[in-house]
Amino acid sequence: MTETAGAEAIFEAMGAVVTRWTMGSTAAAAASFWRTELGDDPVEAELRLLALSGQFLGATVTAEPASALRVLPDIPPLALPTVAEALRPLVRRILAASKDAASRTELVHFLAARGWTTHPADWMPDASDEDAPDVYAAWRDWSAFTAAGATTQRQTNDQITVENWEDFWPAARKAALIGLRRRDPSAARALLEAKVGNENADARLRLVSLLSERLSDDDVAFLEGLVANDRAPKVKALATSMLARLGHGPAAGEDIAELAGFFSVKTKGLLRRSRVIDFQTPKTPARWQRRKALLDGTDLTSFAGALGLAPQDLIAAWDWKVDPAADAGLIKLIIETGTDAQLVQAAEIVSEHDATGLIVALAPRLAPTERAKFAVAGLRTHGFRFEIAQVIAGVAARLDDPLSAPAGAKLLAEIRRDDAKPSDHAEEFHALGVLASQAAAQQTSQRLTAAGLLQGDPRLDMLRLNAALDDQGEKP
Amino acid sequence: MTISACSGSSARGDIELSSCPDILPVLDSNWEAGVAIDLKAVEQLATDQSSLKAAAGLAKPANWSGVGGSPDGALIWGECAGSGANPYRVMADLRDLGNKCTCPSRKFPCKHVLGLLWLNAESIVPFAPADTPAWVSDWLGRRRGTSAAKPASAGAPTVDKDLRAARALEPEAPEDPKDAARREAQAAKRNEDTERAILDALDALEQWIGDQLRLGLSSFIDDATARCRRIAARLVDGKAAALASRIDELPSRLLALAAGDRPRGAVVELGKLVLLARAFRATPRDAEIRRAVATSETRETVLADPQSPRVNGHWEVLAEQVQTRRDGLVSQTTWLLNLAASGPRFAMLLDFFPASAGRRGSVFTSGERFRGELVFYPSQQPLRALLVRRDAADETLVSEWPAPGHTLSDALTRPLLAEPWMIELPLLLPQGRIARDDSGAAWWRAADGTATLPVAGSAEGLLTGTELTRTAAIWSGNRLTILAAQSPWGRIDGHD
Structure with missing residues (x-):
């Protein structure tokens, strides 16, 4: 190589060389500094030039960003610790085996209930993942501000106030409001009154729904204001439903009288006379639809009043499992417009009547202890499967010895069958793993392996995770 | 991939x-x-x-x-x-x-x-x-x-x-010395024929490269798949199977580049082919070059070769790459990191199986560490290896990743002195971080600001939201494929 040909000169010439080859012309003439190396044979010279140019361009030219680079902020640590490294493979396997987002959400809620969070390499919520536990708010907001192109994180450590409202990203704001509502319900409501009007309808709906925690008569004026003035029908409907829970249902109109016409109150029993609701079965599909529409449009207090009853008397007098559509309508009314006490009353009665579907519907509004109580009752008394019991109990239950329930005996019998398949009852084992307390999970694993399941059986993954996970969560 | x-x-x-x-x-x-x-x-x-x-x-x-x-x-x-x-x-x-x-x-x-x-x-x-x-x-x-x-x-x-x-052991018939001599002569003749066939095929390749320059790289880029297929078929006939396979994959490497960078990419790719062809002509019996042009030695040959480096060490599984090739084979590449201070930093375990055989189970779990013995294919820069002994997984092994042995610019260019036709180069990068440009494309940037390398595909989640204290990646000359990284959060898997 000609000694004077420095990298700069070669680099300068490469533009012309590549351009010539791109067009189909010879290029040796454009690299005169390599004349000696290329030789006199024009065909050979082109190949030699190709070898030299290729090596030069491959080694010295790398792409450079066309614009300034943006470094994303660090993913923040969460308030709860990350699961131990040794348990991460198990968590990953359960996540991978989850059929849908709801199953993955259930696992992260389970972990949060036990005082743990996932490793961010294994699972992170999306910015819009409203179902993620609140402890992940910082990661949701991280996803939101990286998607928005922001580079600096906003303040989230202070208590939320009117002044610093804008400093919070949505998920952190929601988590802060929940905390404030628990500590000081009036302050949280006052903050919402001041700021909610500036948010869009979806955000308003999410924020107003936070009032359902510690809902009281102090909230009536604000909710009535929303019913009267909010632009979004779904926000109005939510506020109406909350008002109804507080006994401030809309004034009864002609519709409520029409609805009452589908039912009547009778008495039964000779010695202890009690009232019972009698169903006037609709005679045409149109009438069925009409009754449903009327039930959807009222509230529990108004409906009970139209029948001359107090809400709790209506729930007590209802003849369950006679008219499933009417049962579903009443349960919906109770969930949306009943007080917490009415909800528990309904759950107890429904549980006695062995109405599985109805108790599942009521469960999300019940307190964790109530949920666990009804799950145990279902398992012990009504022969519920673990999967149903787990839906009722949620992720915060810590049942002792669930395997001794009839569902456990059935499961043990099933795995001992000669024709048992390796994938049988995977959902039941998983639910058992979510329901059990840590000690129960350890004992259950041992009993199941003693009954013939392999220790490494992936159906036991949830039980193994539960058994190995120190329970640091708040006990309900 | x-x-x-x-x-x-x-x-x-x-x-x-x-x-x-x-x-x-x-x-x-x-x-x-x-x-x-x-x-x-x-x-x-x-x-x-x-x-x-x-x-x-x-x-x-x-x-x-x-x-x-x-x-x-x-x-x-x-x-x-x-x-x-x-x-x-x-x-x-x-x-x-x-x-x-x-x-x-x-x-x-x-x-x-x-x-x-x-x-x-x-x-x-x-x-x-x-x-x-x-x-x-x-x-x-x-x-x-x-x-x-x-x-x-x-x-x-x-x-x-x-x-x-x-x-029962089958009795071995005593070997007739004449038969042995005849077999040796036949083997030598076969080798000679193969070598001749490869040299003829390389002549055809160089002529084809010259044609591409004469017809213009612009039209080559537009018609790369068909043209590469034709010369690859000729190379297969000429017993240059490895080279044929490399040329079969050339269009996809070219199309992965930005349109404006493809002429440069074509010059680099074709230039490497010329270098490889010339290297084979100079030393046709060199095992390393023969591996890049024709076929690899058998496992038995590598194990029996005293030149094959044997490394008894402590390895971490970085990642597994599974790629269905145009010839219908699926290649399964497992990348290992040598956690010892010296010896080859990376090892590549390469297996092939027919795509028709269906998906195949992984042999390793990403992040797994084990002690074991690897035998490397003889090379100036040992990389491809065979795992000949693997001890039971040792959970107590907690070695950190070693520090990169060279400066980044050295690491990017030094291997090309020994093997200028190389297309993929494993790298251990120093402390750095993933950044994004205005179009959302990801770049790895050294903490000291001395280097910025484009990252292949998208980088999401934790990989972009933390400092990367070490990053193991494959550099393909224009894109970085991240295999795994170490961070304050622990180990992170690379591209999914």
Whole structure:
């Protein structure tokens, strides 16, 4: 190589060389500094030039960003610790085996209930993942501000106030409001009154729904204001439903009288006379639809009043499992417009009547202890499967010895069958793993392996995770 | 190309034998008596006599590592050295003789499964009770119901199979010196013919490259797939199979570049081909160059070659890349990081199997660390290797990743001095971070600001939201494919 040909000169010439080859012309003439190396044979010279140019361009030219680079902020640590490294493979396997987002959400809620969070390499919520536990708010907001192109994180450590409202990203704001509502319900409501009007309808709906925690008569004026003035029908409907829970249902109109016409109150029993609701079965599909529409449009207090009853008397007098559509309508009314006490009353009665579907519907509004109580009752008394019991109990239950329930005996019998398949009852084992307390999970694993399941059986993954996970969560 | 976290699934090769009525009574009686399995069951399980014969050869402790069993004795597993770069993972459920092996054999059960059962039946090695490895648990989770699968032998005409015959050593006939000389002469002639054919093919390749320059790289880029296919076919005929395969993949590498960068990319790619062709002409017997042009040595040749470096070390599995090639083969590349201070920093275990054989189980789990012995293919820069011994996983190994041995610019260019036709270069990068440009494209940027390299594909989640204290990646000359990284959050897998 000609000694004077420095990298700069070669680099300068490469533009012309590549351009010539791109067009189909010879290029040796454009690299005169390599004349000696290329030789006199024009065909050979082109190949030699190709070898030299290729090596030069491959080694010295790398792409450079066309614009300034943006470094994303660090993913923040969460308030709860990350699961131990040794348990991460198990968590990953359960996540991978989850059929849908709801199953993955259930696992992260389970972990949060036990005082743990996932490793961010294994699972992170999306910015819009409203179902993620609140402890992940910082990661949701991280996803939101990286998607928005922001580079600096906003303040989230202070208590939320009117002044610093804008400093919070949505998920952190929601988590802060929940905390404030628990500590000081009036302050949280006052903050919402001041700021909610500036948010869009979806955000308003999410924020107003936070009032359902510690809902009281102090909230009536604000909710009535929303019913009267909010632009979004779904926000109005939510506020109406909350008002109804507080006994401030809309004034009864002609519709409520029409609805009452589908039912009547009778008495039964000779010695202890009690009232019972009698169903006037609709005679045409149109009438069925009409009754449903009327039930959807009222509230529990108004409906009970139209029948001359107090809400709790209506729930007590209802003849369950006679008219499933009417049962579903009443349960919906109770969930949306009943007080917490009415909800528990309904759950107890429904549980006695062995109405599985109805108790599942009521469960999300019940307190964790109530949920666990009804799950145990279902398992012990009504022969519920673990999967149903787990839906009722949620992720915060810590049942002792669930395997001794009839569902456990059935499961043990099933795995001992000669024709048992390796994938049988995977959902039941998983639910058992979510329901059990840590000690129960350890004992259950041992009993199941003693009954013939392999220790490494992936159906036991949830039980193994539960058994190995120190329970640091708040006990309900 | 996909990179998985080495937890790939496979249904191929799973077999359930509870529908095999002539075996189950043997099993049941043994199970009751507390004996895992006897040789009669192994014999009945074999599809043919040749499988038994092969299994007899494998039923020796030297072929196996990581042998273990569940505490209840129902499950057994082990790793058997095969013809691939990785040992095969073999597992069996003694309750119903369901079994699985990661080898590509189409015989079910394969000789490795029979070998494992044989080891167990005759207690040739102890099956120490141990926690069930994740790869065995994964298989258990995927097992089909007992009625879903039929053993290969079910319904087939019964063929006499005999363990004693399988064990018998075939007497070796004394070799006729004339025959040996004739064979050697034939082999030399074959080598000469192959070399001639390759040189002719390389002539054709250089002429083809000259044609592409004359016709213009612009039209070459537009028609790269068809043109490369034609010259690749000519190279296959000329016994330059490795080069043919490389040229087959050239268009996809070119199209991965930005349109404006493709002429430069074409010059680099074609220039490397010229260099490789010239290198072969200069030293056609050089094993490393022959590997890049024609075919690789066999496993036996590498193991027998005293020049093959043997490295006994402590390895971390970085990632597994699975790629279906245009020739219908699937390549499974496992990247290992040497955690010792010296020796080859990376090892690449490469296996091929036909795409028609279906998905294949992973041999490793991403992030797994183990002690083992690797034999590298002889090379100026040893990289491709065979795993010849793997000790049981050692959870106590906590070595940090070593520091990069060279400056980044050295690491990017120095290997090209020895192997200028190289297309993929494994790198251990210093502290850095992923950043994004305005279009959202990801870039790896050194913490000291001295280098910025474009990252292939998208980088999401934790990879972009933390400092990367070390990053293991493949540099392809224009894009960085991240295999794994270390961070304050611990290890992060690279591209999914």
